[in-house]
Amino acid sequence: MRVPTSTQVSEFVRNSRLWRSIFRYSYPTDRRNRIMTVAKNVFLHLHPNFVPRGAIRVTYTWCLGGLSFMLFLILTVTGVLLMFYYVPSVTRAYQDIKDLETVVTFGMLMRNMHRWSAHGMVITVFLHMCRVFYTGSYKPPREFNWVVGVILFVLTLLLSFTGYLLPWDQLAFWAITVGATLGGAAPLLGPQVNLLLLADYEISQNTLIRWYTLHVIALPLVLSLFLAVHFWRVRQDGGISQPL
Amino acid sequence: MAADGSKPALISVRQTTAESKWAGSTCPKCSKPIQPGEQAVLCPKCYTPQHRDCWADNGNKCAVDGTPANVLHRGARPAAGAARPSTAPAAGDGTPAPAHVTSTEGAAATAEPPPVISAPAAPAADLAATGELSQPAAVTASSPAVRAEAAVTQTTGGPTTGGTSRPARPPAPAPAGGRANGAGRPAPARPATPAAPGAQVSRTAQRSAARRSQAQLTTWPHLLMPEFISSVLLIIGLTVMAWFINAPLEEHSNPNRTPNPSKAPWYFLNLQELLLHMHPALAGVIIPTLAVVLLMAIPYLDINSDETGVWFSGARGRRVFWISAIYTTVMNLALIMIDKVIGIRASVETALPFLKTAWLSEIVTQTMVPTAIIWAVSVGLYLIIAPTRPTVREVMIAYFTAFAVTWVLLAIIGSAFRGQGMELFWPWDRGMNRIG
Numbered sequence: 249m250r251v252p253t254s255t256q257v258s259e260f261v262r263n264s265r266l267w268r269s270i271f272r273y274s275y276p277t278d279r280r281n282r283i284m285t286v287a288k289n290v291f292l293h294l295h296p297n298f299v300p301r302g303a304i305r306v307t308y309t310w311c312l313g314g315l316s317f318m319l320f321l322i323l324t325v326t327g328v329l330l331m332f333y334y335v336p337s338v339t340r341a342y343q344d345i346k347d348l349e350t351v352v353t354f355g356m357l358m359r360n361m362h363r364w365s366a367h368g369m370v371i372t373v374f375l376h377m378c379r380v381f382y383t384g385s386y387k388p389p390r391e392f393n394w395v396v397g398v399i400l401f402v403l404t405l406l407l408s409f410t411g412y413l414l415p416w417d418q419l420a421f422w423a424i425t426v427g428a429t430l431g432g433a434a435p436l437l438g439p440q441v442n443l444l445l446l447a448d449y450e451i452s453q454n455t456l457i458r459w460y461t462l463h464v465i466a467l468p469l470v471l472s473l474f475l476a477v478h479f480w481r482v483r484q485d486g487g488i489s490q491p492l
Numbered sequence: 493m494a495a496d497g498s499k500p501a502l503i504s505v506r507q508t509t510a511e512s513k514w515a516g517s518t519c520p521k522c523s524k525p526i527q528p529g530e531q532a533v534l535c536p537k538c539y540t541p542q543h544r545d546c547w548a549d550n551g552n553k554c555a556v557d558g559t560p561a562n563v564l565h566r567g568a569r570p571a572a573g574a575a576r577p578s579t580a581p582a583a584g585d586g587t588p589a590p591a592h593v594t595s596t597e598g599a600a601a602t603a604e605p606p607p608v609i610s611a612p613a614a615p616a617a618d619l620a621a622t623g624e625l626s627q628p629a630a631v632t633a634s635s636p637a638v639r640a641e642a643a644v645t646q647t648t649g650g651p652t653t654g655g656t657s658r659p660a661r662p663p664a665p666a667p668a669g670g671r672a673n674g675a676g677r678p679a680p681a682r683p684a685t686p687a688a689p690g691a692q693v694s695r696t697a698q699r700s701a702a703r704r705s706q707a708q709l710t711t712w713p714h715l716l717m718p719e720f721i722s723s724v725l726l727i728i729g730l731t732v733m734a735w736f737i738n739a740p741l742e743e744h745s746n747p748n749r750t751p752n753p754s755k756a757p758w759y760f761l762n763l764q765e766l767l768l769h770m771h772p773a774l775a776g777v778i779i780p781t782l783a784v785v786l787l788m789a790i791p792y793l794d795i796n797s798d799e800t801g802v803w804f805s806g807a808r809g810r811r812v813f814w815i816s817a818i819y820t821t822v823m824n825l826a827l828i829m830i831d832k833v834i835g836i837r838a839s840v841e842t843a844l845p846f847l848k849t850a851w852l853s854e855i856v857t858q859t860m861v862p863t864a865i866i867w868a869v870s871v872g873l874y875l876i877i878a879p880t881r882p883t884v885r886e887v888m889i890a891y892f893t894a895f896a897v898t899w900v901l902l903a904i905i906g907s908a909f910r911g912q913g914m915e916l917f918w919p920w921d922r923g924m925n926r927i928g
Contacts, residue, residue, distance in 0.1 A: 282712040298708040299715045311722040318723045322730065342744045360734035370759050381892050384800045384885065391791035398787045405759060412757050421745035422754040430763055433772030450747065491801035
C-alpha cells in the first residue's frame with residue numbers, strides 16, 4: 249500500500265467537508281482571499297478590509313490600543329484561572345493566595361502574570377491616551393470616542409484598584425484603607441461614599457465580597473461594553489486617524 | 493470589483509413608483525417632491541434621490557455634494573435595490589451613452605466633458621464598457637485615458653465641480669492600488685448645503701478624497717501582522733517577567749497594625765501626594781473629578797480637525813509640549829519643596845494669627861490657598877506660552893502635558909521618594925535620612 253505524501257494528506261484534509269465548513273476561504277495569499285478572510289471572520293472583521301498606509305505605521309500608533317486590549321484578554325484568561333482557586337472569604341482568601349503560590353501548578357506564574365498585566369494595562373492605556381492626544385486624534389469626528397476612551401481609562405483604574413484588595417494581605421488592606429479614605433473625603437457625601445465603597449464601617453467580609461464581585465464580573469462587563477463602543481466608533485469615525 | 497474606483501462610474505435611472513423608498517422625498521435641485529411616475533437617480537456618493545432631469549440640468553452632478561456621475565441610458569429600473577451598476581453594460585445597449593470612469597470622489601469627465609479632458613474621453617468609455625478594470629490593467633495601462641483619469645483623481649472636484657480649492661496631494665504611488673474601501677462603507681454623507689448646486693465640495697468630501705488618494709493596504713497582512721507580532725512579544729515579555737519577578741504578598745492583613753508608610757496603589761499615589769498638601773476633599777475627589785471632566789471636554793473645545801494625525805501638530809506644538817513639561821516639572825518640585833521647608837499651613841497661621849480657629853484655618857490653608865496656587869500655576873503656564881500667540885490646539889497641548897506630567901511625576905515621587913511618615917527620602921536611602 250502506498251503511503252500518501254504530506255501534500256496529499258493536506259489536500260485531503262483541506263478539501264474535506266469538515267474543514268471547508270469551518271474555513272470558507274483558502275489561506276489568504278491573494279487579494280480576494282485577504283479581503284474575504286478579514287471581512288468574513290468574526291474576530292478579524294473588527295478591522296476594515298483596507299487600511300491606509302500612513303495610519304498603521306508602528307511609530308504612529310505604537311500598537312498601544314492593541315496592547316491594552318491584549319492585556320485585557322490576558323487578564324481575563326489568567327483571572328479566570330485564578331478564580332478557580334480563590335475564595336473571597338476573609339478566613340480563606342489569604343491562604344488561597346498562599347496555596348496558589350506554593351501548591352497550585354503554575355499558580356505563581358498565573359498570579360504574577362495577572363499582577364504585572366494589571367500594572368501594564370494601566371500604563372499602556374495611559375500611554376495610548378497620550379498618543380491619541382498628541383497626534384490630535386480626538387478631534388472631530390472622533391470627539392465621542394475620546395470620551396469613551398477616558399471612561400475606559402477610569403474603568404481600568406477601578407478594575408486594578410478593586411483587584412488590589414483581594415489577596416487580603418497587609419499591602420492590600422492598607423492600600424484600600426488609604427484609597428477608601430480618599431473617596432470618603434468627598435464633600436457632603438463623604439460618609440455615604442465611604443459606606444458605598446466599604447459596604448461596612450471598616451474593611452470587612454462585606455468589603456471583600458463587594459470588591460470581588462465588582463472586580464471579576466461587574467467592571468469587566470462594563471469595560472467590555474465600552475470597549476465594543478470604542479472599537480465600533482474607531483471604524484465609524486473614519487478608522488485610525490491620519491493627516492488630512 | 494473594479495480595482496480602481498469601487499463606486500459605480502454610471503448611475504442608472506429609476507422609475508419612481510408609489511413603493512419607491514424615495515417617492516415623495518424632496519429633490520435637492522428643484523426642491524419639489526419626486527412623484528411616482530417621474531424618473532429619478534440616486535447620487536452614488538450620498539444616495540440623495542433627485543430628478544433625472546435635474547441631475548442633467550445640474551451638469552450631471554449631484555446637487556448636494558457635487559459628485560459627478562453620468563446617467564446610464566437604458567431602460568429605467570423600477571427596482572428599489574441598491575444602485576450598483578458596477579459593471580457598465582452601456583456599450584452593450586448600443587446607446588452612445590457617455591460612459592466615463594468616475595473616481596470615488598467622482599472627479600471625472602461629464603457627458604459633455606470640459607475641454608481639459610475631452611481628448612481621452614472616448615478611450616475611457618471603452619475601458620469602462622469592458623467592465624471591471626483589473627488592478628494590474630489600471631496600473632500598467634499606457635492608455636492616455638487611464639493616466640488622465642488618474643490625474644483627475646488627484647484633484648477632487650476638478651474641472652467639473654467648479655474648481656474647488658483643495659490643493660492636490662502629492663500623487664499617490666498607485667492611485668489604482670485598491671481604493672476599494674468603499675466596499676465596506678459609503679462615504680459619510682452630510683448634506684451640509686442641500687440647495688446649493690455647484691457649491692464647494694464639503695469638507696468631509698475633501699477629507700475623504702485626500703484620504704483615499706493614499707495607498708490602501710489590505711488589512712491582511714499589513715495590519716494583522718504587526719498586531720500579531722506585538723501580541724506575541726507582549727506575551728513572551730510578560731511570561732518572562734512573571735517567571736522571574738514574583739508579585740508581592742505581605743503577611744496576613746491586620747487592622748491593628750498600621751504599616752508605616754501606608755500607601756495606595758502606585759497609580760493613586762499622585763492623589764495621595766496631593767493629600768499631603770491640601771484638604772482630602774480637594775485632593776481625593778474634586779481634583780480627580782475635575783481632571784476627568786476636563787479630559788473629556790478636550791475635543792469639544794478644540795475642534796479644528798485640520799491638525800489631526802500629526803504628532804504635536806507640528807514643530808510649534810512640540811515646542812509647547814517641552815515648555816509645558818519643563819514648567820510643570822519645575823513647578824511641582826518647587827511647590828513640594830516649599831511646602832516641606834516652609835509649610836503652607838504654618839506660614840499662613842504665622843502671618844494671620846486670627847485664623848487659629850481650627851475650622852477657619854483648615855478652610856484657608858487646606859482649601860483656599862492650594863486652590864489659589866493651582867490657579868496661579870495654571871494661569872502662569874498660559875502666560876508663558878501666550879507671547880507665541882498659541883492656537884487652541886497648542887493651549888490644549890500645554891494643559892494636557894501639565895496633567896500628564898503631574899500624574900506621572902507625583903506617582904513617581906509617591907512611590908519612590910516617600911518613606912516613613914510620608915516624608916521625603918532618596919529612594920536608595922532605605923528611609924534613614926530625610927531629604928532636606
